Amino acid sequence: MDSQPQAGAGAVAPSALQGVRVVEMGQLIAGPFCGKTLGEFGADVVKIEAPGGGDPLRNWRLIQDGTSVWWQVQSRNKRSLALDLRQPEGQDIARQLIAEADVLIENFRPGTLEAWGMSPEALHQLNPGLVMLRISGYGQTGPYRDLPGFGAIGEAMGGLRHLTGEPGRVPVRVGVSIGDTLAALHGTIGVLTALYHRRVNGGQGQVIDVALHEAVFNVMESLIPEYSAFGAVREAAGSALPGIAPSNAYPCSDGWVLIAGNGDSIFKRLMEAIGRPDLGAAADLADNAGRVARVAELDAAIGAWSAPRTVQQVLDALGAARVPAGKVYTAKDIAEDPHYRARGMLLQQTTRDGHLIEVPGIVPKLSATPGRIRSSAPHLGDDTDAVLQEAGLTPAQIALLREKGVVA
Structure with missing residues (x-):
């Protein structure tokens, strides 16, 4: 790990979310980016992955020793539990973990958890204080709830894609999965707000419903007020800032x-x-x-x-x-820029295969409880035994579950 911010003479700064327990069931970007953010500020994030392949992000884009370097950033500070949620015994184990958790993150299609017997109502009976983040394409309600949705579709429906590119030409992608990331950031805000409510106001846990297209729509500035007041439809303007010059x-x-x-x-x-x-x-x-x-x-x-x-x-x-x-x-300009380095936005991280790579630093910067990289991204199932033992299972029980293919 690179050197991290410290408090006092040689003392590691406290973590703002130390003691917060998170179960992450999400995969790819939206749910896991939220888990990444919470983990960077001290939450204990247990990532449940399917035995065999795990999170598909492990194999996205550029691969080093069989693992995506993107994975190294998205899953740092997390523990990997390889658990088959399609099997009843796997669902029982998940319920055990959720019963002791503060936060559950999932970004399945609506109805998936319900089919596994893990509806919000059932989970809140088990754990009344549970904060449950649900990220999906169109949200948990409404006529589109059952349609499949990815971040790219959320960007289109949220109004962003119509504004990207040159006037009169095909709408283009902004270059990163911004719809997923915006949903993750809105989800993180929701989780922190719900945790605050639970602690300060004596509230119970609650469900946070984040739709990809709504997260995009929320940052679309004056798009709708301009249409409502003037019938004006904002159009693509290339690199210009329409209505503000130069x-x-x-x-x-x-x-x-x-x-x-x-x-x-x-x-x-x-x-x-x-x-x-x-x-x-x-x-x-x-x-x-x-x-x-x-x-x-x-x-x-x-x-x-x-x-x-x-x-x-x-x-x-x-x-x-x-x-x-x-x-x-x-990317080359960023890597060579002294301002990025001066502000700790380029850190070194050693992967579990021994590679030293540069990774993005942590945002936002907190003066008293800064985020940090405590551990590198796990191999699939690296923490299965440890997590299950913490949940009360014996080595013999874990071995039997492994024989059945419930865990790996």
């Missing part, structure tokens, strides 16, 4: 740079920096409404200035002028 990506001799000159005083400084004080002094460009009316002209002027310059020359000039601007980073 703010766009501009060409350089060796790449692209993002420039946000849309504040009134910032705009004047930007025009001085590009040698167009005439535009900075124009009365009709003194506010955003006027600049939006002449946005094509302003973008052309900025682009004409940036095009013959390198990205670094543009950044240097605009930095001196106190105009927000930034390079369009690649």
